[in-house]
Amino acid sequence: MYLWSLYCLGLVLVVGARRDEYDRIGYFWQITDIHYDPHFTSHSDYKKGCWRHENGAANSAIRENNKRRTRQENMGKFGEYNCDSTWELIESAAKFMKKRLNDNVEFVLWTGDGLSHFATRHLSENHQLELVQALTDLLGKTFPAQFVFPALGHDDPPFRKHLGRMWSRWLPTDSMKTFETGGYYIIERKQLKLQIVVINTNLMKRNEIDEEANKQWKWLEKVLHKFQKNGETVYLVGHVPPGWDERQKGLFQSAHGAFTDYHNKKYLEVVRNYSDIIVGQFFGHLHSDTFRIMMDNKGKAISWAMIAPSITPKRNHMGPNNPGLRLYKFNKDTGQIFDYTQFYLDLSQTNAKPRLEWLVEYNFTSYYGINDINPDTLYSLAKKFVVKPDGKHDLFQRYHKANTVKVLPHPRDQCDISCVLNHYCAITQVDYAEFEDCLIRTAMIQSTASRKYSNFINFYFGIIFFIISTTVM
Template identity: 45%
Template sequence: MISKTVKFCFRDAVSDYLSPDDRMEALKNITDLLSRTFSSQFVFPVLGHADPQEPEKLGQLWRQWLPTDALQTFNTGGYYMIEQKSRRLKVIALNSNLWMEKYEDEIDPGGQWAWLDKHLDTAKRNGETVYLVGHNAPGFDERQGVPPRITLATRHNTRYHNMVRKYAGVVAGQFFGHLHSDSFRIIYDQQGSPVSTIFLTPAITPKRTSSGTNNPALRLYTFDTDNGQVLNYIQYFMNLTSSNSNGEAGWDEEYNFTRYYGIEEVTPYEMNELAQSFVTQEGIKLFGRYWMANSVHSNVNPLNTRTAWTNSHFCAITQLDSADYQDCLVTRASALAAANSQPTEPSSEAKPLIPSHHFAILLITGKSIVRFC
């Protein structure tokens, strides 16, 4: 039987530029807002690099959402697992701060790798579904190709990549943020077949740096409630220019994923086909749509650098390991140079290829807060 539920979630709720006290105060305000808005306990907080690195204090702040077992591992390592037994679903909230560059020389900081492998192995043996949720995703920043910037330490980036390959059969979804950009990553097995997708959600906080910009964004995912497969999502955004001009925050639908790209389903195979189209002459318009979405409609068309930007985005999407990414940057450059048409902003009238699905979970995946139904 098909069911329909609606939930919210978002990414990057706390600015890097706030003081530690102000960050904690901001998280208290967000926690209070979510507690008053949503009566259920299914809010899953996830630590980000800008959050106060005080798990015990944050554990007390979020104790209404974390059962005893989850609170115990969160207080010690900032990570936890919550099981929804009726759906045979495990939500695993990772502390990606433990895998950043300063932990490059540590084999298993905080014991998170052994803990994660244990839960994924149990899920595999029991035929369960797993969602992995974190802040820093593996791979490279697609908006900063020169010099390339990896978001996790190389050791831990490779280990994550290999672990998802190993357990791809049970990992139904991966949801990350950090880069303030709208993108995705594809994980392939040893034979080169796409086996899993990482969804990168843009941030609710805007960013204005040399590596890119973004308008504030929220995202709604739809799932098959029987097997956990991601079916579609709708991206919402706030246009800062018009909102500031009107003196009022205005949230609008930016795009519907399957309609926007004209694909039938959101599987690793289809996501790979979409990525591969970005580097073909026929796929230039699709890359233009992706380019505008990547910054939540903050980008302007890249004039003389489209080839370099396409190369950077394509390689970041399809190559998570450092050596493979570097090789992609080199080998794709000449092929992509031939695609010299400019990206174009998509029409809001794009039509779906198939009827939309009639069951949904609204997911607001956030650096600080993640909510599933």
């Protein structure tokens, strides 16, 4: 009887522990780079930004041009790879996420760029705000019981007070104050260890004496110091990631919204100082699916950042991607990321079919064959991308396919060894100078390895030829 009681007690404790562990598991969405284009129409010209022309003569010319198109060339209502997002595409993403609310979704990270690439330059202030209001209302209906935490992108209206009032349904009063003055804020989650810090990466493009930018740095270090002192953990959330664009080849400064060298170094310094409490960094902007690893001054991996692909299929300079959505699985208390699921919409198939279908593209841990998401495992994964002399490890091929959300490149745009090294160095070296050093260093190593491999092959076939010749004689 005594043993039976001990057995029952042990069973109760095990079940209780597992129940407690299950209760701590939660999920959150990351959506980014929606780039809503209200002027898209299937009768527009994708060579002119997919915009509907307002005058009758232009519309007549476009209709005449469309008559000459084949059926395959016509643009569908869910968009085109040369165009920003249609409302139908955005609404389909919202409906898909709403169907999955049973996944115990805690919150949503909306990491910037709600409007099209043309909107902030061509539309009035009121029109821009009306479009953001439409997106806000849609997300509010999609997530009626969850909070959405927006980060400002460079293609969002620069009217922070208006946006603050619009997003007051999600932001506490204290958060509203810093958002309206600087575009950044914190979400303090009472009774939980994990806190969320949203930064304004638009300020990272300014010079080093800019008052607003330096005010954000002081604020950021102050709140991180407080969280570190309290033994809490932090997610850093923003639009533009630090470091280099992995799809941009060559040793020249990115012109598309990157951090200045000063702010890039400053960001790395902050991450190094608070890597013990930063348990995740989340960005968008690049429209691609990739990640970054931050090192300390001795070359040890200490932190990581995930960069999610966009909803818009358009990418201005480096080719298109399929629309993507991402759902993270995490510990609600500590913030530890267990895994994520990447969803996508195959735009080429969707416009050809009557039925729209968002699909699972992959789960991160199973796709890459890792058990845990941490700086060491991600660094080990990245190093496997370049272990072969030709630089094309099977894992890199998987990564490169995911990088464009399954939009396969044209044969002439295949990823050669320089492309592979560009991805590897962008992932592992966030500092600009160290990125350039990495490209030069790894190119030399690969060249040496390739020569050794070539010499070995020549030697091997020489021996085979000698044996065959001797045998024949």
